[in-house]
Amino acid sequence: MLPGLRVWRLRRRLMRLAAPAALAGLLLTGCGGGSSSPPPASPSVALSNPASGSNVVTLSIRQLESNTATITANTPYVAVKVCDASGNCQTLPDVMVDTGSAGLRLFANKVALPLPGIPSGNGMLAACAQFASGYAWGSMHLATVQIGGEVTTSPIPIQFMNDPSLHAAPSTCAAQGIDFAARFAPVANGILGIGNFIHDCGAGCAAATPAANRPAMYYRCTGGDCTETSAELSQQGTNPISAFAVDNNGSMLNLPAVPTPGGAASATGTLVFGIGTQPNNALPAGAEIFPIAQDAYISGRIDGVAGRGFIDSGSNGYFLDLDASVTRCTPNAASSWYCPGSPVALTVQLNGASSAQTLVIGNAQAMFDTQFTALPALGGTAAVAHFADLGLPFFYGRPIATGLEGKLTSAPYGYWAF
Template sequence: MRTMQSHIAGKFRGWMQAVVAVALVSVVTACGGGGGGDSSSSSNNSSTTLNGGSLPASPTQQPVAATAANTVPIAVGQGVNGVINIPTVSVTLCPPGTTSNCQTINNIQVDTGSFGLRVVSSVLNSSLLNGGLPISTLASGAQLAECATFADGYTWGTVRTATVQIGGETTAGAIPIQVIGDKASSTVPSPGCGSGSAENTVSDLGANGILGIGTSPTDCGATCANAATAANYSNYFACPGGASCARTAVPLNQQVANPVANFAADNNGVIVQMPPVSNTGASSATGTLVFGIGTQSNNALAATQTFATDAYGNMNNSVFNGTTVQAFFDSGSNAYFFGDNSLALCGSNFAGFYCPSSAQTRSITLGGLSSTRASVSIGILSASTLFGNSSNYAFNDLAGQIGGSSSFDLGLPFFYGRHVYYGIDQTLTGGQAPYVGF
């Protein structure tokens, strides 16, 4: 039996990027099935499922084999808590300056809508938690902590340093990460920390952590480094003696960092490659996360469309239903999220998702900072129909409501059957401007 609960949809996008959304996920209380999903034409075109409607043709790109050093497999399945459409990888953490006492952690969510690595404290071994990963301190000697704001909640915990390995790639040195939930709830700044519920446990997140690999090299940038803006908008807090936490400015080199931007090689971007899945869902899906763009024989920039973006990967000149919207490709969102009053919402069992009586197609024109424009069509099936098969965890046509009409979140359903590219912002060092493509 499958039940629903309010949950994070992978949405940390910097202090000014938080999306106000109803983002619900499915949680299985009994064991789900394994193996691949049905991709037969009868399943894709079932008249009962479509109810007289129609869906756009699904993309058909396949991921490359995750055998090279600059690749790692992406798994979508039941995971740690039965959450739908959660892509995960394995990440290895080592104490700064050593390759001993390292720990590999599975089920870390791949989130292209956020920046930096965040690991739940309960999954760390005692050696790493109790000194192996040192807590960052400010010049005053105060501990450094962060309140990372997502669409429907926040993560609270210390900033620590670790050497990070993913697949065959390793950061050139130790980088700042967030350890979630290692500080008592009594230390959460109020006011000052994010709205919504705390997302500080594996159960809350539906994963053991979050790997933010979007276009920004740090999770806050100049906003948190500049004392004038940090006073009101910084994600970071100084905690003298580990308590009495107050918002603070933090230099770039102490901000939670995008691991990919700090790899010794293949550090200019990522490609998220997911296989096609049936329009009625699949029990699992296996893709490939490729590091670097144009740096190896397996990561050429082969996108049909590329878009220059702001620092956070947003395409701010996109248009949906005649209205200019901020669109973004976010693997950390488990559905498409956008506002459309013409689509029927589900009842309380699937609150926040769309449940149209027949299959629907919607189109959005994507536009970034350049003149490039491209129209994309997405398919939408009723969430109640999709969730009728409780063994399925991968869906390419699930959609839900977002607060307001100014954002369009192209979540994980967009990624199935596509290669989606993220060029990391390197302008501070005279390199490339951020971009996305597919």
């Protein structure tokens, strides 16, 4: 039984200037009530000829058996293994893949290994990962990270969200909004941030940046007191891909096509590490590269209207600034989800693209009622005018590569390619 049809959205960092900002995210409640009846029969979808190799891991979109309270729509899961310096390891299933953030963040109550904390002065380092409407508070630890057959060459900093050994989040952290991590806990065991950037904050959180200009992201905790502090790159949340011995220039997420607009009960695809480093991770023929700007965005047009945005597996829908002719869901007239009477087709023309892409926005309420988890036409409103968040639905049937910063001369801040 699912007493609520709550769905969520995890959005990438709000901006990245000379000093990068933190990742951004938001948890939303879908319009509509619950249902005690089982979902109707629907075939699951999978890739017909998935890649294989040590750099490939299976990725699934499905309803978690442990989550009886919410529907985890468009949530891509992989398993992640963490190890200590002595070789003791733990595998955590159901970690969400987020191509819009950097760093591995696991819920503390899911980690049994006593992974070492990261010292900061006379205390230990903690982080306040900042989201669009909230925060994730937790301690920083060191772990060797393995995903599929790829392993980091040395331990990297990861975050334990909702760590009970810490006191409540400091006021400067809590001022970011709601406790996002607490609301996200039923959805996944953690967040695997494998976006364009190597560190979750970068130079903006280092000691060389004046304290007045740093985001309230890192803290030194001594006893029960936590005060804002700097964190060098070696201490910050780190994109695991950047620490692999090979296949360390990015990744490719490959999902099957899903019936539009109705969706499917579940979907299975692959996450492939490296771009053009092995025969199994070459860009598809005809793929185009779209470099991101220093602020992490790309520009383009949706149905002829100019704007900017990003492509992000950590957002579970399309979040777009559409005009009032596209109906919002009821009974809440201010609902953040779109519920048009019939599917709406939109044309997306990214700057530099040789051709346009088509996306479809369907009726969110009808999709929620099916209790399916692979929803290719799920769309909601954007908080900023002329802004587009092309979330996980954009990945269905379209292999998308996420290139790391500093790996391609023509795209110094990273890129997307498809």
